[in-house]
Amino acid sequence: MDIVELRPDEHERLVEWLSRESWPFHVNARPSPEMVRAWLAAGMFTEPEARTFWVHAEEERAGLIRLHDLEDETPMFDLRLRAFFRGRGLGRQALRWLTRFVFTTMPGVERIEGTTRQDNVAMRRLFETCGFAKEAHYRRAWPAAGGERLDSIGYGILREDWLAGSVTPLVWDDRRP
Numbered sequence: 800m801d802i803v804e805l806r807p808d809e810h811e812r813l814v815e816w817l818s819r820e821s822w823p824f825h826v827n828a829r830p831s832p833e834m835v836r837a838w839l840a841a842g843m844f845t846e847p848e849a850r851t852f853w854v855h856a857e858e859e860r861a862g863l864i865r866l867h868d869l870e871d872e873t874p875m876f877d878l879r880l881r882a883f884f885r886g887r888g889l890g891r892q893a894l895r896w897l898t899r900f901v902f903t904t905m906p907g908v909e910r911i912e913g914t915t916r917q918d919n920v921a922m923r924r925l926f927e928t929c930g931f932a933k934e935a936h937y938r939r940a941w942p943a944a945g946g947e948r949l950d951s952i953g954y955g956i957l958r959e960d961w962l963a964g965s966v967t968p969l970v971w972d973d974r975r976p
């Protein structure tokens with residue numbers, strides 16, 4: 800696996816890449832080319848708000864990492880692999896890479912956050928095995944196909960945990976004496 804930042808002259812390639820694939824766990828499961836162009840024009844993939852990286856595997860653009868909310872203190876991310884490349888361990892390598900990238904190149908960042916849909920088992924497993932702790936459970940917060948609303952689960956990793964290779968457990972019942 801190789802990770803390479805998106806170049807300005809690759810925006811149309813990104814439009815094609817995102818719009819030709821199906822993303823069943825995203826709010827926009829099948830974004831149109833026009834939609835992706837509008838996202839690009841709004842700065843959703845580029846600095847200062849975001850940075851975007853290709854995940855290369857088998858000499859193909861297998862996946863995409865979009866780090867966003869970079870102007871806030873806590874970056875978030877979107878990680879997606881083309882269907883052909885899912886379920887082979889590439890997601891775990893990519894998440895480990897992006898965590899290291901953020902904590903080694905952004906000294907002011909103390910935590911990274913990610914959210915996923917409750918039924919996205921692969922992504923939740925990925926968070927759990929890459930040092931992220933479950934921090935939030937938002938009921939009926941994720942609009943899904945057909946007007947259904949599913950739960951949204953929030954995960955986070957702290958710089959100190961990443962450095963120590965540990966996961967500090969969250970005290971859920973913090974008002975109990």
Ligand SMILES: CC(C)(COP(=O)(O)OP(=O)(O)OC[C@H]1O[C@@H](n2cnc3c(N)ncnc32)[C@H](O)[C@@H]1OP(=O)(O)O)[C@@H](O)C(=O)NCCC(=O)NCCS
Nearest residue numbers: 824878879880885886887888889890891915920921922924
């Ligand atoms: C979510 C995603 C990034 C995970 O990456 P991946 O390379 O497919 O996952 P991995 O192969 O590294 O597997 C991670 C874990 O999930 C498990 N897993 C993978 N696919 C699974 C599936 N469809 N159902 C259940 N478990 C699954 C693996 O067995 C592994 O578990 P383990 O730690 O017990 O071995 C990838 O599947 C993807 O891009 N999906 C579509 C886009 C998406 O949903 N992105 C997340 C948006 S929040």
